Amino acid sequence: xxxxxxxxxxxxxxxxxxxxxxxxxxxxxxxxxxxxxxxxxxxxxxxxxxxxxxxxxxxxxxxxxxxxxxxxxxxxxxxxxxxxxxxxxxxxxxxxxxxx
Amino acid sequence: xxxxxxxxxxxxxxxxxxxxxxxxxxxxxxxxxxxxxxxxxxxxxxxxxxxxxxxxxxxxxxxxxxxxxxxxxxxxxxxxxxxxxxxxxxxxxxxxxxxxxxxxxxxxxxxxxxxxxxxxxxxxxxxxxxxxxxxxxxxxxxxxxxxxxxxxxxxxxxxxxxxxxxxxxxxxxxxxxxxxxxxxxxxxxxxxxxxxxxxxxxxxxxxxxxxxxxxxxxxxxxxxxxxxxxxxxxxxxxx
Numbered sequence: 651x652x653x654x655x656x657x658x659x660x661x662x663x664x665x666x667x668x669x670x671x672x673x674x675x676x677x678x679x680x681x682x683x684x685x686x687x688x689x690x691x692x693x694x695x696x697x698x699x700x701x702x703x704x705x706x707x708x709x710x711x712x713x714x715x716x717x718x719x720x721x722x723x724x725x726x727x728x729x730x731x732x733x734x735x736x737x738x739x740x741x742x743x744x745x746x747x748x749x750x
Numbered sequence: 751x752x753x754x755x756x757x758x759x760x761x762x763x764x765x766x767x768x769x770x771x772x773x774x775x776x777x778x779x780x781x782x783x784x785x786x787x788x789x790x791x792x793x794x795x796x797x798x799x800x801x802x803x804x805x806x807x808x809x810x811x812x813x814x815x816x817x818x819x820x821x822x823x824x825x826x827x828x829x830x831x832x833x834x835x836x837x838x839x840x841x842x843x844x845x846x847x848x849x850x851x852x853x854x855x856x857x858x859x860x861x862x863x864x865x866x867x868x869x870x871x872x873x874x875x876x877x878x879x880x881x882x883x884x885x886x887x888x889x890x891x892x893x894x895x896x897x898x899x900x901x902x903x904x905x906x907x908x909x910x911x912x913x914x915x916x917x918x919x920x921x922x923x924x925x926x927x928x929x930x931x932x933x934x935x936x937x938x939x940x941x942x943x944x945x946x947x948x949x950x951x952x953x954x955x956x957x958x959x960x961x962x963x964x965x966x967x968x969x970x971x972x973x974x975x976x977x978x979x980x981x982x983x984x985x986x987x988x989x
Contacts, residue, residue, distance in 0.1 A: 660834045665813075667835050671845035673868045675850030676868055692850065694980045696851055698950050699975070700877055702955070715931040732776070743925040
């Protein structure tokens, strides 16, 4: 295959395995019995996943993500919409970088 | 637990245009973030030597930012197809866990509808959908609408980034690198279970940080942390 064809082969291979991961959980849960432990674990999965995404970023990413996380939660808790909270907290970080 | 008791008499799951529109509107900030990240990927792809069509094709078909960025990092000429596919699978394996969490929502829908939602599922609109589901959202097209608007932003950003190349300054000056933590922090704040039910989160955080330190790079820490946190939650007594 030419280099160009190999690039497209790589793109399609990545796309295919990524799509398999997207639909895979749905089908996996079909063979896992419902109720009890699995049911309760599933209820806790969303929060646990987001915590897992965030904690290394907050711990190892320096001050910027930590400040941003705090600002986003505070602005959100104050009743602002998600759009305002996300871009407000990002703006806080951009402002600090401008000043420091 | 209020979540499981509400489930028995929950209204039926729907799949409507109105739901898709709600998802698109709620996730508009995410679509703007997608444009910003797409810009970053487009610039990176150009640096790596991908043509405009190839960069656009990767964003359109793969539609998973982290794995695409990593692919650019390990890219060779000619590309190692198998290695790239394995890396993409490892980084995106977290989707399996996310899709599993969506099953209670999607299982009663026709396959075409449930799989449209799964195909457009990303970290961000998944988290948003899970949070909105707690607040009573029952329309699965919410995921399709939010995913579609993020897809448009991602592909558009990729194209602009590739075309603009090195003209744009340091994206960090605009705080583009902290959009993801900001967004996830908000999601988390809406999922807050209360201090007395926090142990799944603590377990997830500890496991994720350890896995991040010990395991090869990729997104394994997300899978490990998510599973450990969910398992601890599964062992908790209902009260």
